[in-house]
Structures are given as C-alpha cells and as structure tokens.
Amino acid sequence: MAKVVVIGAGFAGHTAALYLGSQIGRKHEITVISNRDVFGYVPSWVWVGVGHMKPDQTIFKLKPVYDKMNVKFIHAAAKEIHPDAGDQYVLGEEVSSGKEVRLDYDYLVIAPGPLLNFAGTPGLGPENGFTHSICSLPHAIKTRDAYLALCDRMQKGEKVKIVIGTGHPGATCQGAAFEYIVNVHKDLVKKGLRDKADILWLSNEPSVGDFGVNGVQIKRNGHLMRSEEFLTSVFNDHGIRYQVQSGVTKVEDGKIFWQNYEGEEGSTDFDFSMLIPQFKGQPFKYIGKDGEDISARMVNPAGFVLVDGKYGLPYPELAQTPEAWPSRYQNPTYKNVFAAGIAFAPPGPISKPFTNKNSLLIAPAPPRTGMVSGVIGRVVALNIVDLIEKGEMTHSEPMTEMVAACIASMGDSLWDGNAVAIVMKPVVPDRKKYANEFGRDLFTSHLEMGVSGAWMKFMLHHTFIWKFKARPGWTIIPE
Amino acid sequence: MQTSQEFSKAEKFWMNFKIYQLWRFIVINVKILAAVYQSKRS
Numbered sequence: 001m002a003k004v005v006v007i008g009a010g011f012a013g014h015t016a017a018l019y020l021g022s023q024i025g026r027k028h029e030i031t032v033i034s035n036r037d038v039f040g041y042v043p044s045w046v047w048v049g050v051g052h053m054k055p056d057q058t059i060f061k062l063k064p065v066y067d068k069m070n071v072k073f074i075h076a077a078a079k080e081i082h083p084d085a086g087d088q089y090v091l092g093e094e095v096s097s098g099k100e101v102r103l104d105y106d107y108l109v110i111a112p113g114p115l116l117n118f119a120g121t122p123g124l125g126p127e128n129g130f131t132h133s134i135c136s137l138p139h140a141i142k143t144r145d146a147y148l149a150l151c152d153r154m155q156k157g158e159k160v161k162i163v164i165g166t167g168h169p170g171a172t173c174q175g176a177a178f179e180y181i182v183n184v185h186k187d188l189v190k191k192g193l194r195d196k197a198d199i200l201w202l203s204n205e206p207s208v209g210d211f212g213v214n215g216v217q218i219k220r221n222g223h224l225m226r227s228e229e230f231l232t233s234v235f236n237d238h239g240i241r242y243q244v245q246s247g248v249t250k251v252e253d254g255k256i257f258w259q260n261y262e263g264e265e266g267s268t269d270f271d272f273s274m275l276i277p278q279f280k281g282q283p284f285k286y287i288g289k290d291g292e293d294i295s296a297r298m299v300n301p302a303g304f305v306l307v308d309g310k311y312g313l314p315y316p317e318l319a320q321t322p323e324a325w326p327s328r329y330q331n332p333t334y335k336n337v338f339a340a341g342i343a344f345a346p347p348g349p350i351s352k353p354f355t356n357k358n359s360l361l362i363a364p365a366p367p368r369t370g371m372v373s374g375v376i377g378r379v380v381a382l383n384i385v386d387l388i389e390k391g392e393m394t395h396s397e398p399m400t401e402m403v404a405a406c407i408a409s410m411g412d413s414l415w416d417g418n419a420v421a422i423v424m425k426p427v428v429p430d431r432k433k434y435a436n437e438f439g440r441d442l443f444t445s446h447l448e449m450g451v452s453g454a455w456m457k458f459m460l461h462h463t464f465i466w467k468f469k470a471r472p473g474w475t476i477i478p479e
Numbered sequence: 480m481q482t483s484q485e486f487s488k489a490e491k492f493w494m495n496f497k498i499y500q501l502w503r504f505i506v507i508n509v510k511i512l513a514a515v516y517q518s519k520r521s
Contacts, residue, residue: 229484236485403514418494421507425514444514450494452504478515 002028002388005090005105007078009034009062011042011370012341013111015377015479017071018470023385025070031103033092034112035077037062039468043370044461045140046179049132049274050187051148052412055141065470076101078112078282083298083334084289107384110305111340111377114279117168123251124167124277130253131167131273134180143274147184150272154188154196160271163256165202167275169247172365174203174211175422177276178231179408185238186411186418194239201235201242202256202268202275204362206351208232208242212364214351216424219442227422230447234410234420243268245354247362248275263357279342279365281305297333305339307331309347318348322430322439327396329380336387338380341373346399350428371404372427374479399428403444409457410449419453421446 002024006017009032020030038059047053066073076092090103116135118125126132132143150160164181166174181201188194201208209215209227216227235242249265250257256268256275281303288294299305310324318324324347331337339345346366353363368376375397383393403425411417423446429439436442467477486494493499 232484233486237491403511403517405511405515416495423507423511423514444510446507446510448503448507450500450503451497452500452507455500455504456507478512 002106003104004028004030004107004109004384005103006030006032006109006111007034007090008110008112008341008343009036009039010111010113010341011373012343012377013109014039014062014468015374016109016111016340016381017066018069018468018474019378019381020384021066021069021071022470022475023381024388028388029072030070031072031074032062032066033074033076033078033090033101033103034062035075035095037073037075037095039065040137041461041465041468045134045137046176046183046409047412048137048140049134049143049147049180050183051144052183052187055137059137060465060469065468069470074101074103078284080285080287081108081110081298082287082289083108083294083337087289088336106336107387108337109340109380109384110337110343111373112282112343114342115282115303117278117280120278120280121168121248121251124248124275130251131256131275133277134176134274135173135276146272151188151191151193153271154193157196159196159198161269162197162199163202163268163270163273163275164199165275166204166364167248167251168278169204169249169259169360169362170365171204171276171278172212172367173276173279173369174205174364175367175406175408177203177274178211179410180274181240182234182238182408182410183412185240190411199240200268201240201244202246202248202258203242203244204247204364205244206354208235208244210244210351210364212349212351212367213424213427214429214438216422216445216447217438217440217442218445218447224442225447227447230420230449234449245362247360249360251275259356259358259360259362261354261356261362263360281343281345298331298337300345302345304345305331305337305343306333307339307344309345311345311347313348315348315353319429320431322398322400322428322432324348325398325400325428327398328383328393329376330383338384340376340380342368344368344376366399366428370406371479372399372402375402378479400426400430402427407453407457407460409454411454412458414451414454414458416451417454418449418451419457420449421453421456
C-alpha cells in the first residue's frame with residue numbers, strides 16, 4: 001500500500017486530493033495535511049470584500065468531503081519535510097493541540113498556497129501595516145469592514161482617495177485586484193457615492209491589462225484587440241485613474257511610496273487601499289537524513305519548489321523557449337516529490353521584467369492561481385496514480401499548452417452586473433507553435449465584457465463549490 | 480499614461496442587451512469548454 005501525502009487544501013492540493021482519493025483512495029493511503037479545516041473559494045472573496053457576499057458562502061468543511069473520498073485529513077500545519085530516501089516524512093503541528101504529527105510518505109504533493117509576504121514591503125498589509133488585502137478570508141472580512149466604514153464617512157459628505165493594485169514590485173494576481181477595483185466602483189455607484197471617491201489603479205504591470213501574462217490578445221472580425229486597449233476603456237468608462245510601471249516600496253499611514261520605470265520616486269495619498277502583496281513559498285524546513293539543510297535542492301531563494309523546468313534562462317531566451325516551462329511538476333532531485341499551484345517555481349516571468357536606474361526590479365510574477373492551480377493539481381495526482389499503478393507517468397501539461405479562463409466580475413447583480421470574460425491559450429506564450437508576435441492562439445483567446453460575464457461568474461461560484469464538494473459529476477466540470 | 484479611450488455607445492448597448500448576452504453566454508461557455516477539453520490530455 002502506497003502512502004501519498006498532500007500538503008495544503010486549496011485549489012491545487014484539494015483538486016489533487018480529490019483525484020487521488022477517487023482513483024486509489026480505497027487501495028492506498030491518501031492524507032491531506034492543512035492548517036485550515038475549510039476549503040475557501042478564493043475568487044468570491046472579492047465580493048466578501050465589498051460586503052456583497054457572506055463569508056460562510058465561500059467556505060465549507062473539508063473533512064466530510066475527504067471522508068466520502070477515502071482521504072484522511074490532518075488539521076495541522078506542516079513544518080518540516082524530510083525527503084531523503086529510506087525515511088521520508090513530513091512533520092507538522094496539530095492546530096488544536098500543538099502536538100507534533102509525523103506523516104510518512106511514498107509520494108508527496110506540496111501545494112500549500114503562497115506565503116503572503118507583507119513584510120517584503122514596509123507598512124503593507126492589514127496586520128502590521130496600513131493597507132488591506134483580499135488574499136485570505138480573514139483579510140477579506142477586515143477589508144469589507146474598513147470599506148463599509150469608509151462608505152459611512154462618504155455618506156457624511158467626506159471625499160476620499162482609494163488606491164487598489166499591487167503592493168510590491170514583484171507582486172502577482174493583478175486580476176484579483178482588478179476585480180476588486182471595479183467592484184468597489186460599481187458598489188459606490190449603487191450607493192450613490194461614486195462622486196465622493198477618487199479611485200486609482202496602482203500596479204507593477206508594464207501596461208494596463210497585462211495581468212502578469214504579457215496581456216491578452218484576440219482576433220475579432222479580423223481585427224486584433226489587446227487587453228491594454230480593452231482595460232483602458234474600462235477604466236476610462238468607470239472614471240478610474242491608473243498608474244502602471246510602478247513598484248510600491250513602502251507604505252505609511254495614508255501614504256504609499258513607489259518607484260516607476262523612469263526611476264522616479266513618488267508617493268500617493270490614500271484613505272483606503274487594497275494592495276496585493278508579494279507571494280513567496282511557504283517557509284518549510286527541508287532536512288536531509290543527517291539533519292542538514294537541503295533547501296537548495298528543493299526550493300529557489302523565494303521558497304518555491306524546484307520542478308522539471310529549465311531555470312536560469314535570461315528573459316529574452318526564456319520567452320523563446322516554451323519547453324523551459326515544467327510539464328510534470330516533479331522535483332528533479334526527489335522524484336517522488338511534486339509541487340502544485342503557486343508552490344512550484346516558475347522558470348521566470350511571463351511579462352517583460354524591467355529594472356529601473358535605481359536597480360529596482362519591477363516585474364509581475366507569473367500567476368499560478370485558480371484554473372492553473374487546479375489543472376496542475378489534477379496532472380500531479382494522475383501522474384502519482386500512474387506511478388503507483390504502472391510505474392511510469394503519462395500526464396503532462398505545461399503552462400505553454402494550458403488554457404486559462406478568468407471571469408473578472410464588475411458587480412454581482414444578474415440584471416445590471418457586468419464582467420470581463422478572459423480566455424487565453426496558452427497561459428505562457430509559445431512563439432514556436434503560434435506564428436504571431438504574441439505566441440497565442442488568437443482564435444481561442446477571448447476577451448469580452450457584458451452582463452453574460454456576471455451570469456458566468458455566478459454560475460462558476462456554484463459549479464465550482466459543487467465540484468470541490470465532490471458531488472455527482474464533479475470530474476466533468478473542468479478545473 | 481492616461482488615454483481617453485472609451486467604449487462606444489453601441490458597444491455599451493450590446494453589453495447590456497439581455498438576449499444578445501444570452502447568446503454570448505452560450506458562446507463563451509462553449510468556447511471555454513472546447514478549449515479546455517482540447518488541451519486536457521489523457
């Protein structure tokens with residue numbers, strides 16, 4: 001009987017656990033270790049952050065789902081990974097008792113989600129700083145409370161400044177911040193307060209609509225359309241000011257400090273701000289059989305797990321080398337260790353990085369959340385099933401072949417809500433396969449705004465929660 | 480750099496015209512599902 005341990009129960013870890021449980025859970029031991037005992041549907045936290053959705057509607061208990069799927073659940077925080085042959089195990093600390101737990105494994109999936117590195121930007125974040133975040137449910141709730149208090153001030157006639165975007169020169173997840181800014185706009189319009197707020201988009205992207213994926217390009221009626229033009233129209237239409245090519249370096253009470261591509265240092269005042277922090281890998285200890293630190297064999301300096309990618313290529317070469325992107329998410333040293341979701345180390349950025357004259361690197365990191373996380377979780381799980389049953393892997397899906405769909409909501413009403421539907425194929429441009437300057441399939445890639453997007457967002461919330469609860473037919477719903 | 484690009488009145492009309500949007504809802508769903516199942520390797 002093989003033992004498979006999955007660290008983390010987010011989009012990647014939970015997806016992997018469901019596939020493992022459904023396929024081999026009766027014959028082998030599948031264990032999930034997570035410091036949270038609930039699954040959180042992250043895309044809907046945008047609505048929690050403006051007070052349009054109750055937090056309880058975005059979460060459900062994991063254990064009943066795992067019981068049904070023949071998966072053992074340990075509510076504990078993983079601390080150490082001991083991957084050397086002969087004695088491979090994960091050490092964790094039980095959340096309720098603080099007791100140490102040891103989980104031996106034959107196969108390990110590392111999918112704990114990101115460490116929200118607020119400390120990477122002095123003054124950033126809701127705990128020790130002055131800005132807000134929607135990257136965790138407690139943060140989204142705190143953001144909602146601060147936002148509603150701000151609305152109260154506006155009701156009394158006060159004019160306020162709102163800044164939303166990225167809080168670090170290397171931050172990712174611009175899509176979530178974009179969704180939040182347009183939801184705030186829409187909510188203020190509904191409340192009759194929009195004229196009381198000056199709203200600014202502040203981001204590290206090279207251009208509006210880049211989203212850390214080098215933008216999205218489509219062909220419609222023979223014409224080329226880029227996400228930059230599209231999103232610029234959205235911002236102008238909504239009266240949202242924007243400032244891109246800017247890396248936030250510090251935050252003080254009511255003031256955000258930034259540097260731009262030109263190396264200019266400036267500051268922006270705010271009354272309310274939601275800025276996405278830099279993401280790092282979780283700070284697990286990787287320990288060898290003699291007790292030595294073997295982190296260099298397992299993770300890159302940011303803590304992301306090294307997998308079967310080609311690392312160290314300069315950006316111009318990487319942009320022309322689609323095969324540099326990993327396809328099986330397997331650690332090259334420890335072949336029974338896999339990483340899924342944000343936990344795997346990408347070979348480099350997708351968007352063009354920029355270093356300004358002050359040597360500040362302003363480079364959006366590649367997004368590996370949502371659909372990408374789920375797909376990788378599935379690929380990793382199916383390969384582990386292959387290894388256990390057949391001894392060789394048959395699944396692979398690099399981001400240079402992966403399709404990703406993103407529905408960025410702009411108000412949750414099914415009558416007058418709106419959303420931008422974005423489909424990109426592939427996520428990472430493949431300039432060898434697609435003979436255009438963008439390296440994308442311009443027919444499949446899609447960019448469209450309308451009330452149908454709001455219907456899709458609503459539908460996705462319910463179908464994905466159905467899927468993640470492993471209800472009948474869950475496998476036919478794509479990640 | 481801030482530009483003055485905005486959606487046209489016609490574009491805004493179609494974005495909110497429910498019957499057309501129902502059609503777009505079907506089209507986008509089919510497009511996503513087709514793309515996903517094409518890329519999903521067995």
